[in-house]
Amino acid sequence: MAHSFVSDDRVVDALVDIDLAIGAGEFVSLVGPSGCGKTTLLNMVAGLVTPTEGQVRIGGKVVTEPSRDTAYMLARDALFPWRSALENVMLGLEVRGVPRAERRAVAQEWMQRVHLGGFERARVTELSQGMRQRVAIARTLAGSPRCILMDEPFAALDAQTRLLIQQEFLGLWARSGATVVFVTHDLQEAVALSDRVVLMGSRPGRIAKEVDIDLPRPRNMTEIQADPEWQRVYLELQDALKEETAAMRAEREEATA
Ligand SMILES: Nc1ncnc2c1ncn2[C@@H]1O[C@H](COP(=O)(O)OP(=O)(O)OP(=O)(O)O)[C@@H](O)[C@H]1O
Ligand SMILES: [Mg+2]
Numbered sequence: 682m683a684h685s686f687v688s689d690d691r692v693v694d695a696l697v698d699i700d701l702a703i704g705a706g707e708f709v710s711l712v713g714p715s716g717c718g719k720t721t722l723l724n725m726v727a728g729l730v731t732p733t734e735g736q737v738r739i740g741g742k743v744v745t746e747p748s749r750d751t752a753y754m755l756a757r758d759a760l761f762p763w764r765s766a767l768e769n770v771m772l773g774l775e776v777r778g779v780p781r782a783e784r785r786a787v788a789q790e791w792m793q794r795v796h797l798g799g800f801e802r803a804r805v806t807e808l809s810q811g812m813r814q815r816v817a818i819a820r821t822l823a824g825s826p827r828c829i830l831m832d833e834p835f836a837a838l839d840a841q842t843r844l845l846i847q848q849e850f851l852g853l854w855a856r857s858g859a860t861v862v863f864v865t866h867d868l869q870e871a872v873a874l875s876d877r878v879v880l881m882g883s884r885p886g887r888i889a890k891e892v893d894i895d896l897p898r899p900r901n902m903t904e905i906q907a908d909p910e911w912q913r914v915y916l917e918l919q920d921a922l923k924e925e926t927a928a929m930r931a932e933r934e935e936a937t938a
Contacts, residue, residue, distance in 0.1 A: 682735030684721055694885035695721045699735070701879065701888065705827075708854065708861045710871035710878045712918070714926045718886025719864045723830050726862055727753050739828060749777050752826035754817055756833040760805045766812075767792060767801035770819045777824030791819035794853060811842040818846070822853055829854070832864045847874060848902045855899065868922060872915045873905045880918060882925040884932050890921050 682699040685692050696718040703709050711719045724730040725737050728747040737744040739751070747753075752773075760769045770788035779787060792801055795815040805813060814835065821829060835843045851874065854861060865871050871878045875894050882889035896910055905911050 682725075682732050682737065684718070684725065684730065684732045684734070696732075696886040698887055703860060703862065705740075705860055706858050708863065708874060708876045710863045710865055710875040711881060712865060712868055712871050712878060712922065713881030713886075713889070714883050714922070714929050715866075716886075716929075717881040717883035717925075719881060720832055721886070722881075723753075723832055723862060723864055726828070727751060727830050749824070750827040751830060752777075752821045752824060752828070753830045754821040754832070754834050756836045760813060760816055760820070762805045765802050765804055766797060766808065766816045769805060769816050770823055773820035773823050777826070779824060787823055788819070791823040792816075794822075795819045795849065810837055810839075811846060814838060814842075814846055815849075818850055818853065822857060822859075825857065825859075827859055829857075829859050829861045831861065833866065834863075835870070836866065843870075844902050851898075851900060851902070868915060868918055869906065872911055872918065873900065873902055878914075878918060880921050880925065883929045889925055890918070892918055 682696070683694070684696045685694045699722065711722060713719060721730060725732050726739070726744065728737075728744045728751070731745070739748070761772065764772070767785070767788050770791055771784045774784045774787055789801065792798055795818055797812060797815055797819070800808065800812065805816065808816065814837070817834070835846060838846060847870065863871070863874065872894055877894060878892050879888055880890040880892070881887065892914055894914055896905065896908060906915075
C-alpha cells in the first residue's frame with residue numbers, strides 16, 4: 682500500500698510499501714519521527730484517506746469510508762465544550778447508531794467506568810485535562826467499536842495523570858476485545874502498552890522495524906519499566922528510532938544545502 686499527496690503541483694510520497702497485518706484484538710503502536718506518515722496511515726484505516734496504491738481491509742472488507750465499527754480518538758479531546766460530559770459520551774453513541782432510548786443509560790454506565798460518576802452534568806470546560814480525556818475514552822469505547830484508532834491520545838497529560846489513564850484504558854480495552862492502532866511519539870508508552878511496536882521511517886514514510894512485546898498482561902504501568910524485557914525492547918527500539926531520526930535530519934540538511 683502507498684500514498685502520495687499532491688498539492689500545488691508538488692507530489693509528496695507520504696507512504697510507500699506499507700504491508701501491515703494486524704490481528705483481531707491486537708494492540709499495535711506506530712512510532713517514528715515527525716512526518717513519517719503515522720497520522721496518514723491511521724486516517725487510511727479510518728477511511729478518511731484513500732490510499733493512492735493498494736487498499737486497507739478490515740475483516741476482509743475494503744475500507745472506503747468511515748465505519749461505525751471503528752472509533753477514532755485524538756490527542757486533544759475534541760469534545761464539544763458547551764455540552765455536558767454525559768452529552769458528549771451520548772453523542773459518540775449517536776454516531777455509532779445506538780438507539781436514542783439506550784444512549785443515556787449506556788453513557789451513564791461509561792461515565793462510571795471511567796470514574797466520572799457524579800460529573801455527568803458538568804460542562805467540559807469545567808473539567809480538568811485528565812477528566813476530559815476520560816470523557817473522550819468513554820465516548821470512544823461506549824459504542825463497542827471493533828477497532829480503536831488513537832493519535833497521541835495521552836500526549837496532553839502530565840506524567841502522573843498519563844500513567845493513571847493508561848492503566849485505566851488498558852483495563853477497559855482488555856474487556857472490550859477491540860483491536861487498537863495507537864500512534865505515539867513516546868516510545869516508553871508504546872512498549873508498555875502494546876503487543877507489537879511498528880517503527881516507521883521517513884522520506885518516504887515506510888515501515889522500518891517491527892518488534893513483538895512479549896510482556897504478560899495485565900500490565901502494571903508504574904512497574905513495567907523495571908522489567909528486563911521492557912528494557913531490552915525499549916533500548917532496541919530507541920537505537921532504531923535514533924537511526925531513523927538521524928537519517929531524516931541528514932536528508933533534510935542535504936535538501937537545504
Ligand atoms: N493533507 C495533506 N496534504 C499534503 N501533504 C500532507 C497532507 N497530510 C500529510 N501530508 C504530508 O505527509 C507526510 C506525513 O504526514 P503525517 O501527518 O502522516 O505524519 P506524522 O507521522 O503523523 O507526523 P507527526 O508525528 O508530526 O504527527 C508529511 O510529509 C506531511 O507533510
Ligand atoms: Mg501525526
